[in-house]
Amino acid sequence: MTELLIREGTPDSSGTAPGSSVALPTPPTRRERLRRLPRFLGHRPGLVVASLVVLLVLVAAFAPGVLAPGDPNVGVVADKLRAPSGAHWFGTDYLGRDVYTRVVHGASLSLQATVIAVAVALVVGGLLGLLAGFVGRWVDEALMRVVDVLLSIPAILLSLALITALGYGTIKVAIAVGVASVANFARVMRAETMRIRRSTYVEAARSVGTRWYVTLWRHVLPNAAGPVLVLAVLEFGLAILAVSSLSFLGYGAPPPAPEWGSLIAEGRNYLATSWWLCAMPGLTIAATVLSVNRISRALDGEWSRAR
Amino acid sequence: MIRYLARRVATAVGVLWAAYTVTFVVLYLLPGDPITTMAGGGLDGEPLTPEAIEALKVRYGLDQPLVVQYGHRLGEALSGDLGTSIQNGQDVRTAILEALPPTLQIAVGGLLVAVVLGGGLALAATSTSLRWLRQLLMALPSLAVSLPVFWVGLMLVQIFAFGLHWLPSVGASGFSALVLPSTTLGLPMGALIAQVLAKSLTTVLEEPYVQTARAKGVGRAAIHLRHALQNAAIPALTVLGYVAGNLLAGTVVVETVFTRPGLGRLTVQAVGVQDIPLVQGIVLFAALVFVGVNLVVDLIYPVLDPRIAKGVPATS
Numbered sequence: 118m119t120e121l122l123i124r125e126g127t128p129d130s131s132g133t134a135p136g137s138s139v140a141l142p143t144p145p146t147r148r149e150r151l152r153r154l155p156r157f158l159g160h161r162p163g164l165v166v167a168s169l170v171v172l173l174v175l176v177a178a179f180a181p182g183v184l185a186p187g188d189p190n191v192g193v194v195a196d197k198l199r200a201p202s203g204a205h206w207f208g209t210d211y212l213g214r215d216v217y218t219r220v221v222h223g224a225s226l227s228l229q230a231t232v233i234a235v236a237v238a239l240v241v242g243g244l245l246g247l248l249a250g251f252v253g254r255w256v257d258e259a260l261m262r263v264v265d266v267l268l269s270i271p272a273i274l275l276s277l278a279l280i281t282a283l284g285y286g287t288i289k290v291a292i293a294v295g296v297a298s299v300a301n302f303a304r305v306m307r308a309e310t311m312r313i314r315r316s317t318y319v320e321a322a323r324s325v326g327t328r329w330y331v332t333l334w335r336h337v338l339p340n341a342a343g344p345v346l347v348l349a350v351l352e353f354g355l356a357i358l359a360v361s362s363l364s365f366l367g368y369g370a371p372p373p374a375p376e377w378g379s380l381i382a383e384g385r386n387y388l389a390t391s392w393w394l395c396a397m398p399g400l401t402i403a404a405t406v407l408s409v410n411r412i413s414r415a416l417d418g419e420w421s422r423a424r
Numbered sequence: 425m426i427r428y429l430a431r432r433v434a435t436a437v438g439v440l441w442a443a444y445t446v447t448f449v450v451l452y453l454l455p456g457d458p459i460t461t462m463a464g465g466g467l468d469g470e471p472l473t474p475e476a477i478e479a480l481k482v483r484y485g486l487d488q489p490l491v492v493q494y495g496h497r498l499g500e501a502l503s504g505d506l507g508t509s510i511q512n513g514q515d516v517r518t519a520i521l522e523a524l525p526p527t528l529q530i531a532v533g534g535l536l537v538a539v540v541l542g543g544g545l546a547l548a549a550t551s552t553s554l555r556w557l558r559q560l561l562m563a564l565p566s567l568a569v570s571l572p573v574f575w576v577g578l579m580l581v582q583i584f585a586f587g588l589h590w591l592p593s594v595g596a597s598g599f600s601a602l603v604l605p606s607t608t609l610g611l612p613m614g615a616l617i618a619q620v621l622a623k624s625l626t627t628v629l630e631e632p633y634v635q636t637a638r639a640k641g642v643g644r645a646a647i648h649l650r651h652a653l654q655n656a657a658i659p660a661l662t663v664l665g666y667v668a669g670n671l672l673a674g675t676v677v678v679e680t681v682f683t684r685p686g687l688g689r690l691t692v693q694a695v696g697v698q699d700i701p702l703v704q705g706i707v708l709f710a711a712l713v714f715v716g717v718n719l720v721v722d723l724i725y726p727v728l729d730p731r732i733a734k735g736v737p738a739t740s
Contacts, residue, residue: 266442269714271673274691274707278450281695281703358572362677365574366692381575385681388578389586396582399575406570 164415167408174405177224187215189222189375201393208393210383220398223375227360230291230369230376234356237295239349242302247341249303250310251333260303267300276359280368287370294359298352305348309341316340350413354406361402377402432722436715443711444501447704448494506708507701511694516705519690527686530678531671533606534613538667541610542617543660549618550625551648562622565615573674577608577681605682609674613667620663624656631655658728665721669714 158165177184197213199205207216249260267275272294279293313319314337322332357377363369364378372379377398384394500507506516542565549561584591584604592601628634629652637647675688687706694702 262438262442263446266439266446269439269669270443270446270707270711271670271714273673273676274710275450277676277691277695278447278703278707281698281700282451354570358570361572362574365572366677366680368695378572378574381572381578385578388582392582395575395578399572399579402575403571406572407567410566410570 161415163411167411170404170408171412174224174228174408177221178228179225181222181225185215185218185221187218189214189219190373200391201397207397208391210391210394211387216380216394216397219375219380220377220401223377223380223398226287226370226374227357227364227377230287230294230360230364231353231356233288233291234295234298234360235349235353237292238298238302238352238356239345241296242299243306243345245299246303246306246308246345247310247333247338250307250341251314251337253311257307261307264300264303267297272297272359273362276363280363285368285371287364287376290360290363290369294356294363297359298356301352302345302348306341306345309344310337313337313340347413347417350409350416354409354413357402357406357409428726429723432719436719439715440708440711441498443715444498444708445494447707448497451700451704452490452493501708506705509694509699509702511697511699511702516701519702520687520705520709523685523687523690525686526684527672527675527679527688529602530605530609530675530684530686531668533602534609534671534674534678535668537606537610538613538617539664541614543621545614545618546621546625546660547648547653549622550629551644562619565618568615569612573608573612574677574681576611577604577678580604580608581682601682601684605678605684608681609671609678612674613671616663616667617660621656621660624659625652628652628656654728658725661721661724661728665714665718668717669710672710672713 173184181189191214193209193213195213196205196209197211199209199213201208205215205217207220209215210219245260245264249257270278275297276290276293279296280289283289283293319332319336322336323329327335360369361376361378361381364376365382367379367382369376369379372383380398381395384391384398387394497507504517506520508515509519545561545564549558552558552561581604591603592598625648629647634647634651637651642651672687675686676691677688678684679686679688680692687709691703691706693699694706
């Protein structure tokens with residue numbers, strides 16, 4: 118469902134038939150690919166902007182001091198609730214703290230949670246899918262029923278149930294979000310594994326006596342990984358949204374620490390007078406998610422289609 | 425038809441049972457015991473004595489082995505008893521039913537917004553012959569799903585309540601208080617409907633029978649609304665089942681943003697005090713709604729496309 122959401126609406130995704138490679142062309146050399154890159158990006162200014170945004174967010178997450186040298190938790194009370202200006206790009210909050218600095222420093226916590234969430238979903242879902250697709254029979258049947266059930270509980274409620282049991286905190290929120298999206302990964306991984314399991318080279322590997330775990334590791338996994346990794350990038354965008362929602366509801370890091378969702382929750386009390394407190398962190402989230410989605414679309418075969 | 429129906433109902437019951445099991449595993453097996461939370465002085469500030477803790481455990485059946493607890497609670501759940509809230513001793517089913525009406529209001533409103541916006545957008549995008557306009561319209565849904573729902577709600581409040589003074593910002597009184605929450609809730613769902621419907625409309629409009637109709641001289645609008653829409657609606661209907669389940673989940677955020685009473689608020693409160701029976705009840709209720717709506721959708725399919733009930737593989 119979510120895949121559909123992001124992929125539709127791309128003008129370049131329709132009308133090109135996949136799998137039209139009956140006569141395999143020789144794979145392009147590195148130099149050829151490098152030469153193609155400027156033209157490919159030149160036709161896609163949105164992709165360039167998206168990459169820049171993601172790059173900035175990554176810098177903010179790992180080295181926030183580069184983008185915002187100030188302390189996110191220290192403010193000048195005399196400067197409280199100032200509108201965005203040259204001195205304070207995103208304005209200041211009720212304690213005079215610079216919102217831009219807080220958003221930049223918040224990237225690290227929010228992104229940390231997102232990465233953990235996607236990693237949990239990828240590993241657990243991937244393993245379940247691999248097992249279901251490779252073993253087949255009743256194992257497949259049983260695992261897929263579990264997946265069906267996970268899909269029948271709305272993701273945010275499943276996350277909330279997990280938070281009830283686990284408690285509050287950035288990491289716990291991340292795990293809750295990750296478990297809630299295990300089902301998507303399991304389904305894609307299973308479909309890929311089943312497709313590859315029937316292919317000729319797996320049959321060949323088996324017929325020469327390769328052990329099953331070697332087949333799985335050397336032949337099935339590398340070839341099944343592509344679509345799953347594309348899904349991971351896509352889920353990354355969704356996980357940012359889910360993590361920030363839960364942080365907005367107050368289940369994330371405790372107050373003084375900046376988190377994108379809780380920044381918006383704080384700003385909510387000043388909505389009538391100070392619009393920037395909510396608007397700026399929200400726009401940051403939106404820009405990040407849009408950029409991640411754009412990149413996931415690009416990874417999903419846009420390069421190979423654009424010949 | 426009877427066999428089709430029976431199979432659907434059996435699947436639905438199976439999913440519900442499994443949902444119960446999943447929530448039980450999550451809530452009762454993981455660390456974090458409600459009695460310990462209460463013993464820490466959660467309710468009246470007085471830490472409980474060990475004897476009182478034991479008494480509470482016996483009262484809620486938490487002293488028994490998990491398998492026994494599971495069987496016991498499942499039996500109760502089957503007879504419609506979801507237990508009592510740990511927070512205030514209220515019956516979980518009553519608590520849910522009491523919180524339901526205001527939530528239903530915005531859920532129905534949200535569904536309306538989603539269908540009107542999504543359907544309208546899909547029809548507009550597929551009927552325009554201007555390429556740039558079509559691309560612009562179809563870019564809107566992927567934009568809409570990239571925005572955090574709570575932020576969209578707050579921005580709507582900012583603009584329409586505080587800026588223009590058209591609508592109230594919070595509260596649950598009257599029709600005008602429904603507009604902003606319903607819009608917030610419906611937007612992402614509308615985006616989903618728009619994408620699915622536009623995709624299937626595009627496919628259907630290339631079918632030979634549409635060409636025939638066009639050759640006969642049927643007008644554009646008539647082809648769109650009478651010939652294409654009926655067949656294109658089937659995939660959109662599938663999405664509708666998904667949408668209905670998620671509307672309920674969406675109220676968690678929306679009711680918090682707009683400070684409305686309802687099931688979403690109840691959920692947030694229950695999670696806040698680790699009220700395990702209440703959380704389980706709500707999750708189960710959401711699964712019930714999801715399964716129920718999908719069952720209804722499954723029953724509507726054969727009406728729209730008679731091939732489905734007869735077991736003929738339908739063209740997607």
